[in-house]
Amino acid sequence: MRKNGFARHALIETLHTVQSSFGYLDDDSIRFVALSLRVPLSQAYGAATFYHYFTLKPPGKHTVTVCAGTACYIKGADKLIAAAEKRLGIAQGQTTTDGQISLMTARCVGACSRAPVILCDGEVAGEVTREQMLEQLERWAVE
Amino acid sequence: MTIEELEQIAKSVQQENAKYDFEVNVCMDLACASQGAGALKDALVKAAEASDKKVLVRRTGCMGPCSNGPLVRIDPEETLYHHVKAENAPSIVYGLGGSPVPELQCDLNEHFDRQVRVVLENAGYIDPEKIDDYIAHDGYKALLTVLTEMTPNGVIHRITESGLRGRGGGGYPTGLKWGTVAKAKGDVKYVVCNGDEGDPGAFMDRSVMEGDPHRVIEGMAIAAYAIGASKGFIYVRAEYPVAVSRLTTALREARRHGLLGNNICNTPFNFDVEIRLGAGAFVCGEETALIASIEGKRGTPKPRPPYPASSGLWGKPTLINNVETYANIAPIVRNGGKWFHDMGSERSKGTKVFALTGKIANTGLVEVPMGIKLREIIEVIGGGVPGGHKFKAVQTGGPSGGCIPEEMLDVGVSYDALVKMGSIMGSGGMIVMDDTSCMVNVARFFIEFCMTESCGKCIPCRAGTAQMYTLLTRICNGTGTMDDLALLEDLCVTVKETSLCGLGQTAPNPVLSTLKYFRNEYIEHILHKRCPAGVCTMEAIESEKEVVA
Numbered sequence: 001m002r003k004n005g006f007a008r009h010a011l012i013e014t015l016h017t018v019q020s021s022f023g024y025l026d027d028d029s030i031r032f033v034a035l036s037l038r039v040p041l042s043q044a045y046g047a048a049t050f051y052h053y054f055t056l057k058p059p060g061k062h063t064v065t066v067c068a069g070t071a072c073y074i075k076g077a078d079k080l081i082a083a084a085e086k087r088l089g090i091a092q093g094q095t096t097t098d099g100q101i102s103l104m105t106a107r108c109v110g111a112c113s114r115a116p117v118i119l120c121d122g123e124v125a126g127e128v129t130r131e132q133m134l135e136q137l138e139r140w141a142v143e
Numbered sequence: 144m145t146i147e148e149l150e151q152i153a154k155s156v157q158q159e160n161a162k163y164d165f166e167v168n169v170c171m172d173l174a175c176a177s178q179g180a181g182a183l184k185d186a187l188v189k190a191a192e193a194s195d196k197k198v199l200v201r202r203t204g205c206m207g208p209c210s211n212g213p214l215v216r217i218d219p220e221e222t223l224y225h226h227v228k229a230e231n232a233p234s235i236v237y238g239l240g241g242s243p244v245p246e247l248q249c250d251l252n253e254h255f256d257r258q259v260r261v262v263l264e265n266a267g268y269i270d271p272e273k274i275d276d277y278i279a280h281d282g283y284k285a286l287l288t289v290l291t292e293m294t295p296n297g298v299i300h301r302i303t304e305s306g307l308r309g310r311g312g313g314g315y316p317t318g319l320k321w322g323t324v325a326k327a328k329g330d331v332k333y334v335v336c337n338g339d340e341g342d343p344g345a346f347m348d349r350s351v352m353e354g355d356p357h358r359v360i361e362g363m364a365i366a367a368y369a370i371g372a373s374k375g376f377i378y379v380r381a382e383y384p385v386a387v388s389r390l391t392t393a394l395r396e397a398r399r400h401g402l403l404g405n406n407i408c409n410t411p412f413n414f415d416v417e418i419r420l421g422a423g424a425f426v427c428g429e430e431t432a433l434i435a436s437i438e439g440k441r442g443t444p445k446p447r448p449p450y451p452a453s454s455g456l457w458g459k460p461t462l463i464n465n466v467e468t469y470a471n472i473a474p475i476v477r478n479g480g481k482w483f484h485d486m487g488s489e490r491s492k493g494t495k496v497f498a499l500t501g502k503i504a505n506t507g508l509v510e511v512p513m514g515i516k517l518r519e520i521i522e523v524i525g526g527g528v529p530g531g532h533k534f535k536a537v538q539t540g541g542p543s544g545g546c547i548p549e550e551m552l553d554v555g556v557s558y559d560a561l562v563k564m565g566s567i568m569g570s571g572g573m574i575v576m577d578d579t580s581c582m583v584n585v586a587r588f589f590i591e592f593c594m595t596e597s598c599g600k601c602i603p604c605r606a607g608t609a610q611m612y613t614l615l616t617r618i619c620n621g622t623g624t625m626d627d628l629a630l631l632e633d634l635c636v637t638v639k640e641t642s643l644c645g646l647g648q649t650a651p652n653p654v655l656s657t658l659k660y661f662r663n664e665y666i667e668h669i670l671h672k673r674c675p676a677g678v679c680t681m682e683a684i685e686s687e688k689e690v691v692a
Contacts, residue, residue, distance in 0.1 A: 008439060009437065009438045009439040010439060011439035011440075012419070012420060012421075012422055012436065012439055013419070013420060015422070016381060016420050016422065039439070043439075043440065046440075046441050047422075047439065047440065047441055050424065050441040050442065050598075051421075051422030051423050051424050051441075051442070052422070052423035052424065053381050053382070053421075053422035053423035054422060068343075069343030069344055070343045070344035070500075070501075070538065070541070070542075070572070070574050070588070070589075071343070071344045071500035071501050071572075071574050072343075073343075073588055074501045074502065074574060074576055074580055074585075075501070075502075106382065107341065107343055107382075107423065107425065107592070107596075108341070108342075108343035108344065108345075108346075108382070109173075109382055110173060110340070110346035110349040110382065110383060111173045111174050111177060111346070112343075112344050112345070112346055112498060112500040112506070112572075112574075113174045113209030113210055113346075113498070113499075113500055113506035113507045113508075114174050114177060114178075114209065114210075114212075114506075115500060115501070115506075117177075123177075124173060124176070124177040125177060126174065126177045126178065
């Protein structure tokens with residue numbers, strides 16, 4: 001916040017910083033940010049829920065993000081998502097009950113030439129097959 | 144910083160580079176990096192140190208044909224190696240000056256010969272984190288020329304003369320836009336760069352911001368001088384962390400060199416740029432929504448007029464252009480408006496960068512002159528559809544665009560021609576589909592996208608896209624009727640005509656264009672409960688089977 005001079009319009013920047021430090025935005029942090037930047041709580045909460053990038057739930061220990069952009073979709077990303085959902089027993093956007101793995105989808109990470117793309121804890125992997133992805137999930141699950 | 148100092152830097156970089164006999168350029172763009180370009184570069188540096196040849200190893204931005212990555216180009220011979228692994232590094236260095244490594248060499252002459260590079264001229268040639276590299280390639284020369292020799296009106300005149308149109312998709316004449324903002328009354332004005340490349344399947348703006356960030360900053364500074372602004376914002380998606388860090392580095396270096404800040408080049412001109420992060424909302428590519436997002440609010444669009452040109456960021460006159468538009472500015476100023484005007488087709492000038500993806504042999508970035516035939520892009524530059532499959536359609540313009548069938552491929556690419564075909568230029572994503580893609584399913588995918596991305600402010604878009612999604616899902620399931628199809632068409636027209644912003648107005652395009660060219664696929668789904676491409680699972684048939692069993 002200090003970096004942006006406590007400017008009110010730097011709300012989204014501040015929320016980004018909070019999320020990258022704590023992994024998610026909880027009630028306390030949104031309240032704190034709103035108070036410090038002197039913006040209404042409704043505006044801070046509104047921004048936090050409007051943008052897909054912000055999450056209000058703590059993520060799992062590992063996160064697999066399947067890109068659901070058009071190029072990836074054409075190359076079978078939907079099948080990857082379905083396979084991951086089946087393996088983990090959760091829907092996209094959820095975390096397994098043991099808190100080990102979160103399954104997310106993204107709207108295009110910009111690596112379309114290597115579609116279908118998944119991100120394993122932020123690492124980009126291109127031209128992924130179902131087997132490769134499941135293998136990675138297996139490795140995380142037994143950790 | 145003066146022009147003489149700039150030339151001094153360029154000269155010293157050239158002298159430094161002349162010390163080396165060979166330059167090994169490693170593409171470190173996302174696609175190549177995800178295939179191990181980082182380890183490859185380290186191995187090349189090590190191999191170069193071990194060898195007695197004078198070799199400069201440089202990381203660069205995207206070279207283009209990403210499907211062949213990781214890519215390495217050897218200069219001055221211009222040998223291009225593809226699918227290079229770290230263990231190949233010693234043999235590459237050993238082969239320098241002698242015979243190239245045959246098994247790594249790739250022949251993409253045809254791929255490159257048809258392209259004309261303006262925006263991507265430095266991509267693959269400079270290190271994006273070194274301002275001196277950019278200056279050595281005529282960087283910031285245009286800005287300093289403009290500041291010392293041209294009037295703001297002169298700049299606008301040159302841009303108007305070039306015939307450049309906005310590269311974000313709408314195709315509004317850039318010179319006209321600049322003129323409007325320049326004339327708008329107000330002591331404070333803003334320059335905004337729209338780097339919210341939300342369109343899935345497109346990544347040219349990311350590549351420009353990551354591979355040649357100074358080019359965007361220079362374009363913005365020239366724009367600021369022309370319209371009388373002293374503050375700029377670059378709005379970048381948070382999904383592009385590398386672009387954000389490259390731009391941050393570039394801004395810091397530009398400030399250090401006195402190319403941003405107060406009294407640039409000893410003139411009264413002041414300009415600085417701030418980065419603003421998006422947070423995953425497609426609608427923020429719409430200019431009024433983008434402004435709201437920069438102000439720290441939810442990204443919801445506002446009715447226009449007033450246009451941002453008269454009342455934009457914090458109610459001040461604001462110029463908003465796309466990354467690629469700004470990237471075109473410096474070359475136009477350097478080479479003159481006529482040079483640019485001579486390229487392209489009658490009403491669309493210059494070149495356009497396309498991100499070629501999907502079922503095509505050479506995926507990656509291409510830059511072609513306007514007016515080139517779609518067939519040439521796909522079959523010659525793109526290398527056609529691989530795996531013995533048949534080309535079915537090419538999707539342009541992202542979720543706002545449409546699908547173009549094979550029989551239309553001989554049309555030249557221009558803003559107007561694409562609109563006529565029921566699609567749009569968009570930011571430049573081009574997704575090729577073959578006979579394994581179901582067009583109804585693709586339309587449903589886009590409507591789902593627009594449905595989840597709708598900001599919810601106006602009803603036609605919020606409720607209309609949801610209803611369209613339900614209808615399309617029914618058709619995909621095999622439970623749809625011909626009445627559903629009629630209703631869908633009706634709904635498309637309503638949503639298109641009554642939505643507040645560009646998202647809603649163009650959301651029905653994928654449905655309308657597939658209905659126009661692939662209507663038989665819809666009919667097949669409805670009447671014969673059959674998906675010709677074998678993509679959709681027909682619930683109706685499945686349940687019938689259960690009843691019989």
